[in-house]
Amino acid sequence: MKPLPRLTPDNEPFYKGLRERRLLLPYCMDCGKPHLPPGPVCPWCFTEHIEWRPASGRGRISTWTVVHKAWFPAFAADIPYNVVQVELDEGPRLTANVIGLPNERLAIGLPVTIDFDDVTTELTMPRFRPRNE
């Protein structure tokens, strides 16, 4: 079985949103900026005035890799598989993977949009697909 994200009180709203097919980000109500990874305070203002708001789900690949080594038995059949960081249009970066794209076409700056994958009956993970501009 593939590892699952560890849920904490800080990231629970993020995964709850994904379950509902929504990408939510924690916004600071003082400075208006969203941040990742989800934290209990705004990293700039250090205040607790956090509000979870829907994000566009769009962004661009900011870095990527392709894994060629079978570190996990559960991923062995997927080799070679990609992992990317996506810079969301809202600013923060999210680590995930891209589906529907040959690894040869992975590129920094490639526009992508979110996809929701129900990996268990309780947990949904974000993935990304290429999008046309």
Next chain:
Amino acid sequence: MILAMRDRAAIAGIGQSEYGRFLPASQLKLGATALKSALDDAGLEREDIDGIAIHLGWPLGVDYDRVAETYGLDLRWVSQTWLHGRFVTSAIQQAAMAVACGLANVVACFTAISFTRERQILGGPGDAEGAREEGGTHGESPPYGLTAPAGGAAIGMQRYMAQYGATSEQLAAVPIAFRKHALKSPHAVMKQPLTLAGHQAARMVVDPLRLYDCSLITDGAAVALVTSAERARDLKQPPVYICGMQGMRSGREEFIFAPRGLGINQQPTGRWKPEERDLLAYRMAGIERKDIAGLYTYDAFSPLVLFVLERFGFCGQGEAASWVQNGRIELGGELPMNTSGGLLSEAHVGGWNSILEIVRQLRGTAGERQIANARHLQWATAWGDSVVFRK
């Protein structure tokens, strides 16, 4: 205050076990060999050790209390960091500060590790570090199959290559240089030369890192005994003074395996060059960067060597891949680096094999690897910390 630690502490003795793969000895056994050897080297007795600094504990290494119990030590000061290579500098600095503050007389910086027996901890299902901080601390993300520190170095280097046009062929200059150095080290695990063709033909591990861009997986022990400068002057060996230091940087502008400004994880992107506060180790040592005769770094992955050069201003942002060409970081070059082969080609003893090499160089006992007229050598990492040593 910046001068507070200049020449207050020194390395008075070094020792090691053999380095190798699948060594039958336990970490404690390897460590005993290294510790006895360091005591002999310094002319100290076991009873003189009253402090210990360990940066790689269980399960790769052993924890401080087991070490003390096993070797019959009676300690009054200990320090241990979490199981991660990044804390070499922290361990040396804490040892130096402990002896300078009188919390200990002699601190053993002790590393005894077996990567080959514990190799399941380096990524994959058994890697608890991969789950630290709700995802690994090098940007790895096990739910997506990105695991082990190599994953973090890969995402850093991939963006660096796209940003600055650096290539895998250029990166190869790093492991090729360190292999040349390893061939001159009697302790080195790697015994064959590495060519550019050999580097390029080796399997891709995690794109863009190929096999020889990743450190060795070895077993071994290394000990450096730190004491006050005053005490060190009365001992058997010429002291190797800790003359300058600066700490690790951390914050949203940092990603452990990327230079500032690159844009990995939550790092902002943009122009960056080191400022005064990024170079305090030179100020404390009373020297300029140009006085550094050799640079030693935690080369777990070859990109880290590029990143440390930029971090300390040996070259500009985005220039390191070009800068390391044509033998510049080799013995005889402008800035020899990791002259015993580093983690990439000598052995992965958590970076301490390079600390021992610094001491040999400053004592003038490095044999055919000797850097002529080496007076100041620097240990520095891609995450911004450093210790400057002098003879």
